[in-house]
Amino acid sequence: MTAIIIGPAILYLGDAYTIRPTLGWMDADVMDPQYRFNNSGGGAYRAARGASDQIVAEGLDRGFDHSIIDPALAGAVIVFCHNDQLGDLIPDLVEDESADFDALLVADMFARLKRRFHRAALCVWIKQNPAPHRNKHYLADMEPYIHAWNPGYHPVGDHHDMHRWHTATSMPSKTFSHPTVKPLSLMAKIMANVAGETVCDPFMGTGSTGVAALRAGKRFYGIEKNPQHFETAVARISAAWAEIEQRCA
């Protein structure tokens, strides 16, 4: 296992399920794991864009093991998931469960998090530039994330930080050769909402959470198994830390 220290951040190249338990208590785990969704279709639109194929090639459509969400290790969690609708109502509304698999997935994750944490909120990133292909469904212009917390770790921020939505364009996959980079303004909003000093992102990707965490004055622990994405995260977080140090000099 490689570990790189950058100011108040430690980045691990390796498997989240092995490394995360060894890191101990964090104020917040902020994760953007592999979604589980039907990534077929797209026709000509798909052929013109590499992101969907890269998602499949890297297994980013196969879901993740929920055991990594552990209230014994974090006061709060933020977890992104895939959907364009949600609610406890959906299992009653959808006749054929596979017809709206995404909605059931979010409803299930919400119910599980609420069982394991004191309270939870459903928030949403509103994407201004969704991919044009939509598989006879609505555009994928809303990405939900759930913030669940235990007492002492409730959402924080000024009045204007407390919206459950954030609007931002998604990052083109070619920018960091990664198909699902989260916008920095979204991660900054999330950092303004999570309580405490320490943040871990076990599915770090290109390090968006880490950049936002350092800019928010937090300590950051990131884990990524793909060496190419790990190198990108090291470069982005090093650059962010250099900027912070320069400002403080």
Ligand SMILES: C[S@@+](CC[C@H](N)C(=O)[O-])C[C@H]1O[C@@H](n2cnc3c(N)ncnc32)[C@H](O)[C@@H]1O
């Ligand atoms: C959805 S992406 C996260 C993208 C990130 N939010 C960003 O802005 O760049 C999920 C990442 O988790 C990584 N990953 C998947 N399984 C992992 C595991 N078991 N341990 C560590 N990283 C893993 C993938 O390689 C991928 O880069």
